[in-house]
Amino acid sequence: MEKKKITGCSILILVSLAFLASALGAQDRNLRVRVVSEQANIRVKPDISSEMLFQVPEGTEFQVEKKEGEWFLILFDRADRSKGKGYIHESLVEVISPSGGDQVTPVKKEKAAETRPAEPAREVKKPEARTNTTQKSSTSGVTVASVLKKMSLSVHGLLTYLSPSDLNQAAEGVTNYYYQTFGYNRQADLTGLHFGAGYGLDLFYKFYPGLYIGLGFDYYQPSKSNRANFTTGGTDYLIWTKVGVKDLPLRISLMFQPVKRFYLKTGIEYHLAKANYLYSVYQSAGTPEQSWTSWTGKSSGHSFGWLVAGGLERPVTSWFSFFLEGFYRSAKINNFDGENIYLDSDGFEQKESGNLYYWQVLASPNTSFPVLFIRDQIPAEPGVLNPRKAEIDYSGFSLKIGLRFKF
Numbered sequence: 001m002e003k004k005k006i007t008g009c010s011i012l013i014l015v016s017l018a019f020l021a022s023a024l025g026a027q028d029r030n031l032r033v034r035v036v037s038e039q040a041n042i043r044v045k046p047d048i049s050s051e052m053l054f055q056v057p058e059g060t061e062f063q064v065e066k067k068e069g070e071w072f073l074i075l076f077d078r079a080d081r082s083k084g085k086g087y088i089h090e091s092l093v094e095v096i097s098p099s100g101g102d103q104v105t106p107v108k109k110e111k112a113a114e115t116r117p118a119e120p121a122r123e124v125k126k127p128e129a130r131t132n133t134t135q136k137s138s139t140s141g142v143t144v145a146s147v148l149k150k151m152s153l154s155v156h157g158l159l160t161y162l163s164p165s166d167l168n169q170a171a172e173g174v175t176n177y178y179y180q181t182f183g184y185n186r187q188a189d190l191t192g193l194h195f196g197a198g199y200g201l202d203l204f205y206k207f208y209p210g211l212y213i214g215l216g217f218d219y220y221q222p223s224k225s226n227r228a229n230f231t232t233g234g235t236d237y238l239i240w241t242k243v244g245v246k247d248l249p250l251r252i253s254l255m256f257q258p259v260k261r262f263y264l265k266t267g268i269e270y271h272l273a274k275a276n277y278l279y280s281v282y283q284s285a286g287t288p289e290q291s292w293t294s295w296t297g298k299s300s301g302h303s304f305g306w307l308v309a310g311g312l313e314r315p316v317t318s319w320f321s322f323f324l325e326g327f328y329r330s331a332k333i334n335n336f337d338g339e340n341i342y343l344d345s346d347g348f349e350q351k352e353s354g355n356l357y358y359w360q361v362l363a364s365p366n367t368s369f370p371v372l373f374i375r376d377q378i379p380a381e382p383g384v385l386n387p388r389k390a391e392i393d394y395s396g397f398s399l400k401i402g403l404r405f406k407f
Contacts, residue, residue: 031064033093042086046071053086148407150206156402166358166390168192170372171241177369184232196222212255221246238282246274265309275392291345297374299338299356305331325400334391340374359387
């Protein structure tokens with residue numbers, strides 16, 4: 001009887017121990033851990049010197065199979081959807097309560113050496129020798145690839161409309177001045193400089209969802225030539241005028257893309273600009289007795305401006321798209337300086353450096369015409385009315401069409 005009691009107690013103890021072991025194992029398997037360091041290494045064995053499987057960022061969670069000393073054996077999904085196993089050090093994680101709530105169990109922070117950086121995440125099939133360069137990747141989580149992923153490059157062609165009124169009025173004024181000088185009773189009606197084509201590019205960086213900061217430029221150089229042929233007093237005349245501008249606006253812009261195919265943009269530009277003119281007057285044009293005079297001026301100026309824009313974008317693939325953009329640019333420049341060259345058919349040449357001025361020249365007591373020349377000082381001779389520095393207006397509406405490439 002006594003022997004039966006002992007045997008029964010032994011069986012009860014063994015069953016209890018088995019149940020306890022099973023319960024503890026089940027509790028380990030219900031545990032989850034969350035990575036609390038910026039990066040954590042998953043290793044093949046529970047050893048800092050062991051082969052590394054891959055790296056994971058802060059916030060990654062894993063199911064725990066069991067704990068071995070200071071290491072957790074965790075489960076993860078492979079690319080082929082099979083389960084893999086690896087070890088993570090307890091100093092890199094916090095334990096999430098088995099109930100699935102937000103309660104966490106702090107883990108002692110030891111062996112900070114395990115936080116050392118390693119190569120990009122990949123599963124290791126065969127142990128390989130690693131170089132120091134591999135082991136010294138950045139711990140900040142910011143890589144060249146992550147930066148490039150947020151960048152895009154757009155290239156475009158553009159058609160712009162502008163009204164450089166001082167240049168246009170001066171070309172017409174010079175023509176009308178010589179009409180009256182030679183006794184030709186007409187008013188010139190020249191076609192002004194307005195349209196120009198160009199190109200440009202922009203580099204954008206996405207710093208927040210839907211928001212981009214960009215650096216870019218445009219370049220265009222339109223010009224307009226007019227020829228006026230007429231005969232009076234038995235003499236043939238030709239008055240040839242040509243005006244042109246060049247503009248290189250360098251900009252910093254902010255783009256807002258609330259939806260995938262539409263965006264708004266604004267920016268500040270710094271304009272590196274040029275303004276040029278050519279006035280030529282021919283008498284007895286096309287004959288051996290032909291005589292001529294000409295004035296050629298080239299000047300440079302610079303100033304700030306601004307722009308606002310809106311555009312439509314059509315993705316073609318995951319890495320490039322077409323876009324169509326309309327924008328308005330505001331920029332007026334009045335600090336031009338350069339050189340004027342006077343030439344005539346007798347071989348006389350005169351150069352004059354200074355600022356670009358605009359004024360009215362008196363042709364008769366009741367008639368004056370606008371002109372524009374580079375002079376070394378503000379014009380003050382008889383017959384000059386209302387002199388001032390010329391102001392060239394680069395403002396106007398433009399249309400862009402181009403391609404945007406994502407890295």
